[in-house]
Amino acid sequence: MILRLTSEICERSADKNESSVYCMKDHKKKNSLYVYKxxxxxxxxxxxxxxxxxxxxxxxxxxxxxxxxxxxxxxxxxxxxxxxxxxxxxxxxxxxxxxxxxxxxxxxxxxxxxxxxx
Known part of the structure; x- marks a missing residue:
């Protein structure tokens, strides 16, 4: 089984010292967007x-x-x-x-x- 997962920024942090929120995209499922894990x-x-x-x-x-x-x-x-x-x-x-x-x-x-x- 091969999973193609990428992450992208879903929400930028308001504070420059904090990380942005990333989401994980599973390319096998159309339009699937998961909270970053x-x-x-x-x-x-x-x-x-x-x-x-x-x-x-x-x-x-x-x-x-x-x-x-x-x-x-x-x-x-x-x-x-x-x-x-x-x-x-x-x-x-x-x-x-x-x-x-x-x-x-x-x-x-x-x-x-x-x-x-x-």
Missing amino acids: HIMKFFLDTYKSITNKIALVEYFYGEAQNYITYYNFFRKVSSFSHTLNTYEGKGIESKKYNEKQNNGIFKLLGIYGINSIN
Whole structure:
């Protein structure tokens, strides 16, 4: 089974320090629009038993370039999470924002733009 899901901004935040509300679009169902669901919860709820199936496909100029299975995806996420919490013995610094998600606490990663890391 292949699901093509994308997200788009449904409602812009009134506060510049808060994230916008995203909606998920399922391309198999016409005009389906769902309230954004955290991708990790979506993967855990939907694909617990098919760890060796392809989870994500990275496209470059419309051609599939890289694939990752659910097992490898969760392995990398766990490794990244561990690094965030233990980096240099104290973990990556966090900042508190006035948001509902994560109780407003977010790690300061120095990520700017859509695909750039500084």
